[in-house]
Amino acid sequence: MSRTYKAIGINLKGAPLGESDRLLTVLTREHGLIRVVAPGARKHHSKLGGRSGLFVVNELLISKGRSLDKITQAETLESYPxxxxxxxxxxxxxxxxxxxxxxxxxxxxxxxxxxxxxxxxxxxxxxxxxxxxxxxxxxxxxxxxxxxxxxxxxxxxVAPQVQTCCVTQRPLTPDLNDDNWRIGFNMAAGGTIDLAELEHLGEGARVPSRTKNAGFQTAKGTQGNTSKPILRDRHSSTVTAMAPSTGQAIAAAAANYHVVNHQQKSSVPSLQLNAVELSLLQHLAxxxxxxxxxxxxxxxxxxxxxxxxxxxxxxxxxxxxxxxxxxxxxxxxxxxxxxxxxxxxxxxx
Known part of the structure; x- marks a missing residue:
C-alpha cells in the first residue's frame, strides 16, 4: 500500500507545532477535512511558508504518518491575498x-x-x-x-424556509410598499411563520420541526434534485452542480422534510421580519x-x-x-x- 497520496485542498486553520513546523487543517476535495504537518513552514526561507498561509489552495503530496500526516510537496494553485x-x-x-x-x-x-x-x-x-x-x-x-x-x-x-410559512405552507410575498408589513421567524419551526401562527407558538402550541431527508427544495418551494448551491470548480475544467442558465434559484434549504411535532424550545425566541428583510432572505438562494x-x-x-x-x-x-x-x-x-x-x-x- 502506498505511503503517500495526493490532494487539492485549501488551508482553513493553522497553528505552530514544535520549533519550526505548522499544523494545518485543510479542506480537500478528495479526502474531506485533514490535519497535516507542514515541516519547517515557520522557518524564514521555507518553501512551505507561503503555501501554509490561510486560504491558500495547494496541490499536495502527503506522506502518511503514525499520528499525523506530513506534507512532502506543495504547489499553490490559488490564493486570496x-x-x-x-x-x-x-x-x-x-x-x-x-x-x-x-x-x-x-x-x-x-x-x-x-x-x-x-x-x-x-x-x-x-x-x-x-x-x-x-x-x-x-x-x-x-x-x-x-x-x-x-x-x-x-x-x-439546514437553511431556513423563507418562501412559505412553515406551519401553513402558504407562499409568502413581502409588501415592500407597506412599512408595517411583518412576518414571524422561528428557528425551531424551521423559518418563516405567519404572525397569527406565531401567536399560537407563544401560547405553547406544538410546532412542526424539520428533519433532513433526501432531495433539495428550490427557492420557489418546489422539489428538485438538480439545483445545488455549487458554482464553477475553479481548479478543473468541469462544472459541479452548476445552477441552470435560466437563472433558476439554487437550493434554498435541504428539501423534503418529515413533519415532527414537538414542543418549541424555550431557548429559541421568535422574531419578526419586515418586508425588506424577508425579501433579502428570499433572494439569498x-x-x-x-x-x-x-x-x-x-x-x-x-x-x-x-x-x-x-x-x-x-x-x-x-x-x-x-x-x-x-x-x-x-x-x-x-x-x-x-x-x-x-x-x-x-x-x-
Whole structure:
C-alpha cells in the first residue's frame, strides 16, 4: 500500500507545532477535512511558508504518518491575498471557514463544499475595499457574507424556509410598499411563520420541526434534485452542480422534510421580519446576489436609505448566524468581529 497520496485542498486553520513546523487543517476535495504537518513552514526561507498561509489552495503530496500526516510537496494553485488587506473581508472569510469546519467531514470527498467555499472567497476578494468611505463597500461585504452563509446552510440541509410559512405552507410575498408589513421567524419551526401562527407558538402550541431527508427544495418551494448551491470548480475544467442558465434559484434549504411535532424550545425566541428583510432572505438562494449597484445612486443620495439597507442586511446576517449556531450547536467566534466591523450600522428593530 502506498505511503503517500495526493490532494487539492485549501488551508482553513493553522497553528505552530514544535520549533519550526505548522499544523494545518485543510479542506480537500478528495479526502474531506485533514490535519497535516507542514515541516519547517515557520522557518524564514521555507518553501512551505507561503503555501501554509490561510486560504491558500495547494496541490499536495502527503506522506502518511503514525499520528499525523506530513506534507512532502506543495504547489499553490490559488490564493486570496486581497482578503488579508481588508479587515471586513478577512473577518467574513474566517466566519465562513468556521462554518465549513462545522460541516466538513473527514475521510470523505467534499468537492461540493470545497467548490462552494472557494467561490465565495473569490467573490469577497473581488469586492471593493470596505474602507472606501461611502458605506457601499462594507454593505457589499455584509450582503455577500449573508448569501455565503445561506448557501453553506443549504448545502448542509439546514437553511431556513423563507418562501412559505412553515406551519401553513402558504407562499409568502413581502409588501415592500407597506412599512408595517411583518412576518414571524422561528428557528425551531424551521423559518418563516405567519404572525397569527406565531401567536399560537407563544401560547405553547406544538410546532412542526424539520428533519433532513433526501432531495433539495428550490427557492420557489418546489422539489428538485438538480439545483445545488455549487458554482464553477475553479481548479478543473468541469462544472459541479452548476445552477441552470435560466437563472433558476439554487437550493434554498435541504428539501423534503418529515413533519415532527414537538414542543418549541424555550431557548429559541421568535422574531419578526419586515418586508425588506424577508425579501433579502428570499433572494439569498439565488446563484448570484441581487445587483447591489442598482441601489448605488439611491443610497448615495439618501443616507437614511443607506443605513436602512445596511441595518436590514445586518439583521439578515444575525438571523442566519443564529440558525447556524442553533443547528451546528456551537458558537461562531468570528461573529464578534463582524459586529465590531459594522458597529456603526444601526440594528433593525
Amino acid at each position: 486581497g482578503l488579508s488587506q481588508d479587515l471586513a473581508k478577512l473577518t467574513a472569510s474566517q466566519y465562513l471557514a468556521e462554518l465549513v469546519l462545522c460541516q466538513a467531514l473527514s475521510d470523505q470527498p467534499q468537492e461540493e463544499l470545497f467548490c462552494l467555499f472557494n467561490e465565495h472567497l473569490c467573490r469577497l476578494e473581488s469586492l471593493s475595499s470596505s474602507s472606501a468611505g461611502n458605506g457601499l463597500a462594507s454593505f457589499g461585504v455584509l450582503a455577500h457574507l449573508a448569501q455565503a452563509v445561506f448557501h453553506l446552510l443549504a448545502l448542509a440541509g 439565488q446563484p448570484e446576489l441581487l445587483q447591489l449597484d442598482a441601489f448605488s445612486l439611491e443610497l448615495e443620495q439618501n443616507a437614511f436609505n443607506t443605513s436602512a439597507y445596511q441595518a436590514a442586511w445586518l439583521k439578515v446576517e444575525r438571523i442566519l448566524r443564529q440558525c447556524a449556531q442553533y443547528h451546528f450547536d456551537r458558537p461562531i467566534r468570528s461573529a464578534a468581529l463582524i459586529d465590531t466591523c459594522f458597529l456603526s450600522v444601526p440594528t433593525a428593530p
